[in-house]
Amino acid sequence: MKIAIFPGDGIGPEVTAQARRVLERLDLPRLVLFEGDVGGIAYRRHGHPLPAETLEMARASDAVLFGAVGDPSCDDLPRAMRPEQAILGLRAELGLFANLRPATLFDGLEELSTLRPEIARQIDMLIVRELNGDVYFGDKGIRTLENGDREGWDMMSYSTGEVRRIAELAFRAAQGRRGKVTSVDKANVLETSQVWRDTVIEVAASFPDVTLDHMYVDNAAMQLVRNPGAFDVVVTGNLFGDILSDQASVCVGSIGLLASASLGERQTEFGTFGLYEPIHGSAPDIAGKGWANPMAAILSVAMLLRHSLGREADASRVEAAVAKALADGVRGRDIGGSAGCTEIGDAVIERL
Numbered sequence: 355m356k357i358a359i360f361p362g363d364g365i366g367p368e369v370t371a372q373a374r375r376v377l378e379r380l381d382l383p384r385l386v387l388f389e390g391d392v393g394g395i396a397y398r399r400h401g402h403p404l405p406a407e408t409l410e411m412a413r414a415s416d417a418v419l420f421g422a423v424g425d426p427s428c429d430d431l432p433r434a435m436r437p438e439q440a441i442l443g444l445r446a447e448l449g450l451f452a453n454l455r456p457a458t459l460f461d462g463l464e465e466l467s468t469l470r471p472e473i474a475r476q477i478d479m480l481i482v483r484e485l486n487g488d489v490y491f492g493d494k495g496i497r498t499l500e501n502g503d504r505e506g507w508d509m510m511s512y513s514t515g516e517v518r519r520i521a522e523l524a525f526r527a528a529q530g531r532r533g534k535v536t537s538v539d540k541a542n543v544l545e546t547s548q549v550w551r552d553t554v555i556e557v558a559a560s561f562p563d564v565t566l567d568h569m570y571v572d573n574a575a576m577q578l579v580r581n582p583g584a585f586d587v588v589v590t591g592n593l594f595g596d597i598l599s600d601q602a603s604v605c606v607g608s609i610g611l612l613a614s615a616s617l618g619e620r621q622t623e624f625g626t627f628g629l630y631e632p633i634h635g636s637a638p639d640i641a642g643k644g645w646a647n648p649m650a651a652i653l654s655v656a657m658l659l660r661h662s663l664g665r666e667a668d669a670s671r672v673e674a675a676v677a678k679a680l681a682d683g684v685r686g687r688d689i690g691g692s693a694g695c696t697e698i699g700d701a702v703i704e705r706l
């Protein structure tokens with residue numbers, strides 16, 4: 355079981371170190387770990403945010419555990435050299451089109467949600483975010499107009515094929531949950547969303563056991579804080595999914611708690627190849643202080659065990675250890691406590 359670990363920038367290495375400890379502590383047979391450079395650190399060491407050897411390492415692995423990329427000192431570099439291109443490049447090059455971002459309230463965190471406890475308690479949703487298309491990967495540029503103004507553009511598009519594969523995955527996920535899909539778009543304004551909506555409706559015909567509803571993204575943002583318990587599976591495009599998942603994270607406590615899996619079609623000896631990462635970024639405001647909450651990274655290890663290694667029992671064991679730590683009052687600074695990154699790692703490992 356070959357796992358490539360890409361810690362990246364800022365708090366990426368801090369949270370990934372704790373996630374790695376958890377993975378090693380499970381004593382999996384035949385586990386081999388490699389580390390590679392991505393992001394700003396890779397740019398400084400190798401002149402590129404996603405060096406060829408890192409990409410090769412990812413391709414040769416059964417799964418990738420990713421920390422975070424992003425470094426304010428790189429914000430003036432040409433876009434192709436910025437740290438964020440590492441994660442965008444991996445998602446595109448590895449064909450990871452489906453990003454699963456579960457948001458469920460852990461017992462005891464009701465009081466820490468930004469929502470009222472009785473509303474927060476009901477949250478158990480899975481955001482299925484399309485990851486290879488949309489405005490992220492369309493034609494883009496900046497030009498100077500005749501009047502001297504600069505103009506930037508980013509083309510948004512989705513094809514039926516791109517929508518079909520993510521919709522099918524969302525419907526299958528709903529079959530294993532509460533049987534409900536909410537498709538989020540902006541079909542009242544965008545042609546991209548019209549194709550999205552028409553295609554989701556077509557796909558729904560093959561899943562008569564799943565109920566489908568549609569919601570405009572502005573309403574979805576509102577419903578997410580009004581009545582989040584009504585959502586089961588949310589399927590949406592790359593940009594809307596990015597925004598709604600950060601919002602969902604504070605509804606269950608903190609962005610330091612939300613894990614993700616990015617999956618494609620490639621099957622390995624053990625499961626589906628995937629990349630696993632917390633949904634948060636490199637958090638330059640707290641990097642180096644030892645304050646980052648590693649639970650999102652640790653929960654990403656659980657998703658890796660489940661989807662890429664076929665180790666459901668180990669995945670549940672990791673999730674239970676995190677849940678127990680939270681129930682016992684282990685709290686990072688992001689959720690009103692004082693436990694540091696290593697301390698939280700220790701607390702989870704103790705409970706494994």
Ligand code: NAD
Nearest residue numbers: 422423424425441610633634635636637639640646647688
């Ligand atoms: P961010 O997620 O890094 O941080 C947002 C806020 O949440 C900050 O106040 C931060 O301190 C806090 N936070 C995030 N993770 C935390 C954790 N584990 N524990 C405690 N607090 C945590 O988002 P940002 O500030 O908008 O972006 C910073 C950089 O990260 C940018 O360069 C951005 O492009 C990049 N980014 C990368 C990824 C990724 O690698 N997948 C994801 C998001 C943002």
Ligand code: IPM
Nearest residue numbers: 423424438441442596633635
């Ligand atoms: C995320 C991040 C990335 C995204 C950035 C860093 C490219 O915000 O993983 O959620 O927008 O997908």
Ligand code: MN
Nearest residue numbers: 596597600633
């Ligand atoms: Mn994001």
